[in-house]
Amino acid sequence: MNLLSIDRLPENLRHAIALRELAPEQILFRQGDSASAFFIVEAGRFRIARYVPEGRSLTLQIAKAGDSFAEITLFSDVYAYTATAEIASRIIIYPKRELLAALHQHSDLLEDFMTRLIRKNLSLITQLQLKNIRAAHRRVLQYLYFLADAENVDAVSFDRPLNQIAIDLGLSPATFSRALTRLEQEGRIVREQNLIRLQNSSIA
Amino acid sequence: MNLLSIDRLPENLRHAIALRELAPEQILFRQGDSASAFFIVEAGRFRIARYVPEGRSLTLQIAKAGDSFAEITLFSDVYAYTATAEIASRIIIYPKRELLAALHQHSDLLEDFMTRLIRKNLSLITQLQLKNIRAAHRRVLQYLYFLADAENVDAVSFDRPLNQIAIDLGLSPATFSRALTRLEQEGRIVREQNLIRLQNSSIA
DNA sequence: CGCATAGTTGACTACGCTCAACCCTGGTGG
DNA sequence: CCACCAGGGTTGAGCGTAGTCAACTATGCG
Numbered sequence: 001m002n003l004l005s006i007d008r009l010p011e012n013l014r015h016a017i018a019l020r021e022l023a024p025e026q027i028l029f030r031q032g033d034s035a036s037a038f039f040i041v042e043a044g045r046f047r048i049a050r051y052v053p054e055g056r057s058l059t060l061q062i063a064k065a066g067d068s069f070a071e072i073t074l075f076s077d078v079y080a081y082t083a084t085a086e087i088a089s090r091i092i093i094y095p096k097r098e099l100l101a102a103l104h105q106h107s108d109l110l111e112d113f114m115t116r117l118i119r120k121n122l123s124l125i126t127q128l129q130l131k132n133i134r135a136a137h138r139r140v141l142q143y144l145y146f147l148a149d150a151e152n153v154d155a156v157s158f159d160r161p162l163n164q165i166a167i168d169l170g171l172s173p174a175t176f177s178r179a180l181t182r183l184e185q186e187g188r189i190v191r192e193q194n195l196i197r198l199q200n201s202s203i204a
Numbered sequence: 205m206n207l208l209s210i211d212r213l214p215e216n217l218r219h220a221i222a223l224r225e226l227a228p229e230q231i232l233f234r235q236g237d238s239a240s241a242f243f244i245v246e247a248g249r250f251r252i253a254r255y256v257p258e259g260r261s262l263t264l265q266i267a268k269a270g271d272s273f274a275e276i277t278l279f280s281d282v283y284a285y286t287a288t289a290e291i292a293s294r295i296i297i298y299p300k301r302e303l304l305a306a307l308h309q310h311s312d313l314l315e316d317f318m319t320r321l322i323r324k325n326l327s328l329i330t331q332l333q334l335k336n337i338r339a340a341h342r343r344v345l346q347y348l349y350f351l352a353d354a355e356n357v358d359a360v361s362f363d364r365p366l367n368q369i370a371i372d373l374g375l376s377p378a379t380f381s382r383a384l385t386r387l388e389q390e391g392r393i394v395r396e397q398n399l400i401r402l403q404n405s406s407i408a
Numbered sequence: 409c410g411c412a413t414a415g416t417t418g419a420c421t422a423c424g425c426t427c428a429a430c431c432c433t434g435g436t437g438g
Numbered sequence: 439c440c441a442c443c444a445g446g447g448t449t450g451a452g453c454g455t456a457g458t459c460a461a462c463t464a465t466g467c468g
Contacts, residue, residue, distance in 0.1 A: 050333060058336045060329060075322045080329065104311050117321045118279045124328035125264060125284065129254060131335050132262045132374065134425090136456065163414065170336065175456055177416055338457090340424070365446065379424055381448055 002112035003094065004040060004066065010106055016098035022085035031082045035073040037093045041065050044089020045159075050081045059168040061123065062086075062160070068116050074100055086160070131170050137179040141188055143169060148198055157195045206316035207298070208244060208270065214310055220302035226289035235286045239277040241297045245269050248293020249363075254285045263372040265327065266290075266364070272320050278304055290364070335374050341383040345392055347373060352402050361399040 001008055006017065019042070022028060028039070031051060039046075041063045048061040048069050060081055063069050072080055073096050085091075103110045126146060133139040147156045158165060166176030180196075183189045190197040205212050210221065223246070226232060232243070235255060245267045252265040252273050264285055267273050276284055277300050289295075307314045330350060337343040351360045362369060370380030384400075387393045394401040 050329065052333060056336065058333055060332070072322055072325065075319055080326065107308050110314070114318065114321070115279055117318070117325065118276055121276065121321065121325055121328065122284065124325065124332065125254065127332060128264070128328065128335070129256060129262055131332070132260065134455085161414065172457055173415075174417080174458080178456090181416085338423085367446065376425055377447075378426080378449080382424090385448080 001106070001108045003068070003109060003116075004092075006092070009109075010102050013094070013098050013102040016095050018093045018095075020091050020093060022089045022091065024085060024087050026085050028083040028085065028091065029070075029079050031079055033079050035070065035076055035079045035096070037095050038068065038070050038073050038099055039083070039094070040068045040092045042090045042092050044091075045086045046089060046091070047084050047086050048081050049084070056167070060127075061120070062168075071113070071117055071120065074103075136171055136175045137182045137186075139169060139171070140176065140179040141183055144189065144196060144198060155195055155197045205310070205312045207272070207313060207320075208296075210296070213313075214306050217298070217302050217306040220299050222297040222299075224295050224297060226293045226295065228289060228291050230289045232287040232289065232295065233274075233283050235283055237283050239274065239280055239283045239300070241299050242272065242274050242277050242303055243287070243298070244272045244296045246294045246296050248295075249290045250293060250295070251288050251290050252285050253288070260371075264331075265324070266372075275317070275321055275324065278307075340375055340379050341386045341390075343373060343375070344380065344383040345387055348393065348400060348402060359399055359401045 003009075006014065009017070020028075022044070028046065029035075043065055046061075046063040046067075046069065047059060048063060050058045050060060052058070061067070061069060063083075069083060070079060103113055130139055130143055130146070133142055144156055148154055162176060163173040166173045169176065171179070180189070180191065184191055188199055190199065207213075210218065213221070224232075226248070232250065233239075247269055250265075250267040250271075250273065251263060252267060254262045254264060256262070265271070265273060267287075273287060274283060307317055334343055334347055334350070337346055348360055352358055366380060367377040370377045373380065375383070384393070384395065388395055392403055394403065
């Protein structure tokens with residue numbers, strides 16, 4: 001049993017969860033807001049980002065259907081980041097109190113929750129690793145490999161504007177564009193519309 | 205009850221844990237090794253780092269007394285990173301099997317474990333945020349603020365070579381040094397031996 | 409048809425890296 | 439007690455590359 005199999009959740013929790021619809025660019029919660037719930041995306045797409053006075057914003061996660069965020073809610077009183085619906089979306093809301101109770105009583109739910117935490121951890125490590133690669137074209141190539149690897153395919157198609165992806169990768173749109181053309185010239189990728197085909201899928 | 209209060213752990217787990225001493229630069233486990241245990245530092249200092257073919261190594265964590273690592277062990281078969289003792293150290297070893305059992309039966313242990321996971325999460329986010337600051341001197345200043353904040357003081361003293369810290373921050377030693385002198389010239393910090401005093405502790 | 413947004417390309421700038429020389433400290437051995 | 443050495447830290451010169459700004463193109467929508 002996992003948190004998404006809603007109809008099989010323990011009764012207390014099942015009655016406590018709620019759904020909410022969000023319009024494009026609508027904000028679900030802001031960094032600093034008092035943290036009252038944990039969330040799983042049912043449909044649409046959310047951007048989880050941190051905004052700091054110094055420096056630009058930092059995208060921590062792009063959450064799509066089935067992905068969760070705000071695990072920290074259970075152990076902290078405020079959100080550490082901001083969640084925005086990038087497109088029209090629907091979200092499942094698990095209130096903190098009832099979720100905590102359910103986790104304590106149902107170890108299979110707990111396992112699901114911890115697995116999500118670990119996954120998030122690994123994803124953050126992946127991001128750090130990416131940003132540790134200085135050369136723009138190498139970073140982009142590695143990013144493409146990660147994406148392809150995750151879905152076990154040899155081509156990647158983007159559902160978000162390239163400009164946005166560039167920023168998330170820590171590159172300016174201009175540099176990102178140049179990196180892509182360079183990778184294509186080097187024969188590492190082939191571009192067809194917004195589809196990118198990887199040539200030597202071996203992550204060198 | 206937390207994982208560190210060894211004499212109060214459930215019996216099964218208490219009998220399963222072990223201690224180990226490591227010499228400077230000795231490796232505890234390597235990325236790719238089969239994951240068999242979770243660890244908490246009792247004394248000394250460990251560097252948790254990821255090594256990748258492309259790009260330089262990436263320091264994920266500096267674990268000191270009381271800090272834990274390899275939580276991922278419980279949900280994965282191999283270590284995703286390498287753990288090295290930077291100095292002579294002593295480590296507590298919690299075997300996977302017995303730890304898992306204990307977590308399932310003792311919800312206070314579990315809470316401790318999850319709290320550690322969340323903390324790790326936040327620490328990774330902090331690192332991402334740091335590396336998101338391009339200007340070397342700003343990044344260094346923010347790093348100093350984080351350190352001072354964590355210990356609730358207005359001065360930071362380093363127990364590791366500056367060169368190593370520079371690398372962990374994603375800077376060359378030269379650039380790091382220049383950043384420090386610049387911060388001092390700007391009046392943001394004052395250096396006294398290996399102690400750094402922060403001037404305007406408000407994180408602007 | 410025109411506007412807005414996304415993407416590409418060019419010219420210039422800025423900043424971090426590299427490499428190298430130099431300094432300073434502590435430890436060792438004569 | 440001093441000479442030497444090794445490692446860590448600082449400083450300088452030159453280079454490479456990502457960012458910025460701006461112009462231009464392409465696409466989609468009113």
